[in-house]
Amino acid sequence: MTDLTALTIGEARDGLKAKTFTSAELTDAYLAAIDSSNDAFNAYIKVTPELARSQAAASDEKLAKGEGGILEGIPLGIKDLYATKGVHTQACSHILDGFEPRYESTVTQNLLDDGAVTLGKLNMDEFAMGSSNETSYYGPVVNPWRGADGTKLVPGGSSGGSAAAVSAHLCAGATASDTGGSIRQPAAFTGTVGIKPTYGRCSRWGMVAFASSLDQAGPISRDVRDAAIMLSSMASPDPKDTTCVDIPVPDYEAFIGKGVKGMKIGIPKEYRLDGMPAEIEELWQKGIAILKDAGAEIVDISLPHTKYALPAYYIVAPAEASSNLARYDGVKYGLRVDGKTIDEMYENTRAAGFGEEVKRRIMIGTYVLSAGYYDAYYLRAQKVRTLIKRDFETVFAQGVDTILTPATPSAAFAIGDKEMAADPVKMYLNDVFTVTVNMAGLPGIAVPAGLSADGLPLGLQLIGRPFEEGTLFQAGHVIEEACGRYTPEKWW
Template identity: 70%
Template sequence: MSIDPATLTIASALEGLAKKEFTSVELTEACIEAMQAAKPLNAMITETPDKAREMAKASDARRAKGEAGLLDGIPLAIKDLFCTEGVLTTAASHILDGFHPTYESTATANLWKAGAVMLGKLNLDEFAMGSSNETSYYGPVINPWRGKNGEKLVPGGSSGGSAAAVAAGFALGVTGTDTGGSIRQPAALCGITGIKPTYGRVSRWGIVAFASSLDQAGPMTRTVRDSALMLQAMAGFDPKDSTSVDLPVPDYLANLEGGVKGLRIGIPREYRMDGMDREIEALWEQGKAWLKEAGAEIVDIHLPHTHYALPAYYIVAPAEASSNLARYDGVRYGLRVPGKDLIEMYENTRGEGFGREVQRRIMIGTYVLSAGYYDAYYTKAQKVRTLIKKDFEQAFQRVDAILTPTAPNAAFPLGAKTDDPVTMYLNDVFTVPVNLAGLPGLSVPAGLNGDGLPLGLQLIGKPFDEAMLLRVGRTLEKAANFTARPQAWWRQ
């Protein structure tokens, strides 16, 4: 039979595999074919079709024995920030040329234990630093959605390749990482679902670090149910990760259809910005109406320190990046550019190996950590972070979840914001507070703007209450009934 992976969800594919309507080998072959056709999107850095076929064949053998796992036979693609044993891992940076890890990240190992199949490694902003997937050494990712005049658009970032792969329909699900919105913002710009779990819910071991106190891995999929399935497989305590939290992982599917009747949904007044896009604001109002109609109580809440979240984030994140990226020096692995002595070799390697945005953030981070500025900037930013966390704690004494827009705009043309880093950083204005507070956040596609481009709504939950977040997200998803798909222009 002819299989079009763009018409399948993870849940429907699992059903088809269980009913023997197709095999994992057949499904994987269809995804590989679709992946090859989608090359104009530049969503992949490394394709692993032979590995995928082997894994699919093993999955079919397990299913024949009645030993199928949670995601058995499902083709997934992996953001190239996750170390994959024996498979090139680049973080989309020149400085990691030729790096083939000898180990597997815990998050991806959990997916393979659940029976998933790896299609390859996805493009991203270099070291996950960016909001448009234009900082990659391997070139920008193109959003499967086109502008009203046919112009090429960014997919969001840093998980732009991840979002594009799902929106284009060649991967049924993907992994992303979220340091300041890098799962949720590209999910919104590409019309898909993405969840950033609570900090510590999914192991960070084996994921190339950007900002260690903010980074968190999560799934990006077509539906809320699919995100629940992938998160079920990815989550769990990992003794190799000192920030992993030893809590049982609940059954995320058990109460997914429980609805929102009797729940209290908070609406933070601080997210209503001056000059806010009218279509974004109208969608937010529509989201409130949908949840109210479903039986939720809408509650106005106050998050007074939200205004300081973005500047605090852009001190904390570069500071941690400056420390984490010090290990890339050309000595042990990756790129090495010779010099007349060791110091010059370091300078040459880092100067040639890191792109402009990464260099900018390293320099900002080094500055705020330097003597005389540490207390003025870094210590103050950490104090602000504590206040932001307390704002959420107080709000969650009154509400069960919080509803906001995901991003301040729809997808924008390639190159539109690359010359103005501050304008680019504003893409994270609605998402960074969640990372600073370590909370779970979910983006659900909820409508199209006047140019026919997708817009998302964000739900924020209590720590380790992803089950509640997914439940509210499922209600929002049903009300929005978002079925729009991009035209497959890349196939022409």
């Protein structure tokens, strides 16, 4: 029998329907892979074998009757940001020690309703704050891809555990979340596909909040079809989330194979950064050529406020984070470090419970929201955000269907990179191509499109109109068909 963990979601679904194997066999294959390999990656921080096997058995009963949802019997990994009933949910932070919610997030409930099997909870940057998965309380995640000299590389962040687990075949697909690039950047670093849907396409109810006006749920998968299948399940209206839009969810898989003939693809000049590596520019040109050869019209466009996106993002996101994270005080749940007074208990708990990057962002956010600086920083950043959104609206009004850019300014870098550690701004620059999409609330997909000089995966990003994720799946599939899929050479 083929190695079951090598199958895509689409292939596994077909095999289950044909009764070539059972969900129990598929689930056991993944649990065995996790058992033998997770120590090499630190991708899972909590594995749930009993739960997975009971869910797989229930799926096999349904499949035997010819019933079941679009993910019936498919084993998935869940980012530790999603509330999972009775299962470890801590956003990889010490301050949420021991927290096991008594409810299920809307997104994970949707997946369960469609038959998905839960393998466990995946590592991530603490409270989703990071671009390398090095800020987790549970330690860094290791990328399945390695440097030329065997160097251990970051998988990107904050959804590094999700990307590494999908790339290393430790789950068929994984939930992730994206506040400034946390789905697309790790996908690009690991040779996987990641889509951040339009803000409001997926419910945020039951997700641990980082920046509520930017956070959005989405999948990381092995190919574009799998991403379409997963998003069809994850997305839904939700009365429990007032920012979630009540519009029907399309069958995203139906967009696969439609091609891009007659589509207008925009190329923004502002994404050509000073000092951008030549191989990133070459990858971009390769993507342009692929889409042009497939019948798309390529047009140059301008997004003039792009250069302000990163600084505006790093005002808005920390401001919202400082507000959202004020609830963690040691009183109701999670870590509590006692003190002589309640104020001292708050201080001791938060000092011990939050990591350095989270503390940094809380301090920045509190500063920009303070009375003397609110107008100068936060209010101005919100005005810039409006201008960024208007740039995209202007371009889409000119008939552009989707925008092609690089996904990241480089390939994956080493764990513990001294330059990144010494200068947080260098780490923040990893989000330079992705934050505009969050600031404007648009959908964006990262698709692997080539390898760097060191043999590491590089991704291209497609940005779409609001709620037109289907267009991204169409164009992304064309790039995937031309470039193929990328799998790391097994060293673990």
